[in-house]
Every structure is written in structure tokens, then in C-alpha cells.
Amino acid sequence: xxxxxxxxxxxxxxxxxxxxxxxxxxxxxxxxxxxxxxxxxxxxxxxxxxxxxxxxxxxxxxxxxxxxxxxxxxxxxxxxxxxxxxxxxxxxxxxxxxxxxxxxxxxxxxxxxxxxxxxxxxxxxxxxxxxxxxxxxxxxxxxxxxxxxxxxxxxxxxxxxxxxxxxxxxxxxxxxxxxxxxxxxxxxxxxxxxxxxxxxxxxxxxxxxxxxxxxxxxxxxxxxxxxxxxxxxxxxxxxxxxx
Numbered sequence: 001x002x003x004x005x006x007x008x009x010x011x012x013x014x015x016x017x018x019x020x021x022x023x024x025x026x027x028x029x030x031x032x033x034x035x036x037x038x039x040x041x042x043x044x045x046x047x048x049x050x051x052x053x054x055x056x057x058x059x060x061x062x063x064x065x066x067x068x069x070x071x072x073x074x075x076x077x078x079x080x081x082x083x084x085x086x087x088x089x090x091x092x093x094x095x096x097x098x099x100x101x102x103x104x105x106x107x108x109x110x111x112x113x114x115x116x117x118x119x120x121x122x123x124x125x126x127x128x129x130x131x132x133x134x135x136x137x138x139x140x141x142x143x144x145x146x147x148x149x150x151x152x153x154x155x156x157x158x159x160x161x162x163x164x165x166x167x168x169x170x171x172x173x174x175x176x177x178x179x180x181x182x183x184x185x186x187x188x189x190x191x192x193x194x195x196x197x198x199x200x201x202x203x204x205x206x207x208x209x210x211x212x213x214x215x216x217x218x219x220x221x222x223x224x225x226x227x228x229x230x231x232x233x234x235x236x237x238x239x240x241x242x243x
């Protein structure tokens with residue numbers, strides 16, 4: 001569960017009507033928005049799910065190193081099952097979904113206390129909102145970076161996920177060369193895993209179409225955006241606006 005030391009994009013993050021707070025523990029560093037400061041509850045949630053995941057990895061260490069889907073027992077902790085299911089759908093290793101899965105778990109735990117919850121975990125977002133929101137797109141040194149935002153309608157009560165993978169930004173491994181591989185899906189665990197799959201497939205500009213088409217076939221994916229240098233590709237039900 002690797003961290004990213006300087007999350008500069010947070011300086012520009014705000015959510016009208018919601019209170020921001022940060023919760024960090026070990027490698028996990030969450031930036032959360034809710035109707036009120038729920039730092040204590042978020043910390044307890046994060047601690048529980050981290051403990052569940054770390055305990056499972058101690059028993060089955062291959063879960064943390066697999067680059068392919070990994071089958072887990074039905075009685076595995078909830079966060080582990082969510083990661084395994086997202087990995088199975090996207091065809092990647094389960095740790096490709098860890099940031100999104102943790103965001104989902106914490107948001108679910110906070111939702112009885114706040115109708116609206118946004119949990120950002122290293123650029124991977126669980127969004128649960130009753131109003132339209134805008135999510136900026138960062139793509140490293142690409143000329144598209146900082147020029148686009150997603151306009152997101154009010155979400156279903158269970159929320160949704162918006163996650164990004166990159167070969168040029170941040171510490172995560174990618175087999176491709178994308179500056180930004182962004183996926184919107186029914187949950188953040190799936191969006192995270194699918195974004196990794198999209199980034200892995202984006203090995204050059206000529207394969208952008210193929211990569212996006214493959215990711216759009218994953219059940220639960222709503223849309224995707226891919227940036228390679230000056231090239232921009234969009235598929236699915238996404239609304240973009242310039243900044």
C-alpha cells in the first residue's frame with residue numbers, strides 16, 4: 001500500500017457544502033469530505049480495513065505480489081473480497097485496486113453519518129454526492145494536464161469510483177506509457193483496477209483505441225479517458241469541460 005509523499009493537487013481540492021479533513025496511517029493518506037468532521041470515525045474505519053488486509057496478506061503473501069487475478073476464500077475480509085472481485089473483472093493483480101477499495105470501505109463506513117462523502121486516496125476517488133461535482137484531470141507534463149475536468153451528476157446512493165493510473169506520475173507500476181488512464185466505474189475498487197488495466201494496455205498512441213475498447217467491455221465500467229502526450233481519447237458516458 002504505497003504512499004505518495006507530496007499530493008500537491010489537494011491544494012486545489014474543495015467540495016461545496018462539505019467539510020474537508022485528512023486521515024493518514026502508515027502508507028495510507030486519505031483526504032475526505034463529509035457533512036461534518038468525521039476524522040475519528042474515518043481513522044477507526046481505515047485502521048480496521050488496513051488490519052484486515054495486512055492480516056490476510058500475512059497468511060497469503062502471494063495476494064500482494066500477484067499480477068493476475070487471485071482467488072480468495074468466501075470468508076475473506078470484505079476489503080480483500082472487493083479487491084479480488086475488481087481484479088477478476090479487470091484482469092489485473094488484486095493490489096491494483098487497493099487504493100480504490102480502501103476509499104470505498106471508508107466511504108461506506110461514513111455514509112450512515114453523512115449523506116455525502118468523498119474519499120480521495122492517492123488520486124483514486126470514491127464519490128457519493130447529492131449534487132453535481134467537478135473532478136480535475138491531471139496528466140503530468142501532457143499539454144492536457146490541468147485543462148480538463150469531469151462533470152459528474154449526482155451519484156447513486158452507494159456512490160461511484162473515479163480512479164487514475166499513470167506511467168509518468170506517481171510511484172505505481174504501469175506496463176504502458178500513459179500520462180493519464182482514468183476510469184469511471186460503479187465503485188472505486190473497480191475503477192482503480194480498470195484504470196491499471198487501461199494504463200497497461202496503452203503502450204503507444206496507435207493502441208489507444210484498442211485499449212479503451214477493451215476496458216469499456218469490463219462490467220461496471222461507465223467511461224474512460226486516456227492521455228498520451230498530446231493525444232486524448234474518451235469513451236463512454238463522460239462529460240468534459242475546459243478549465
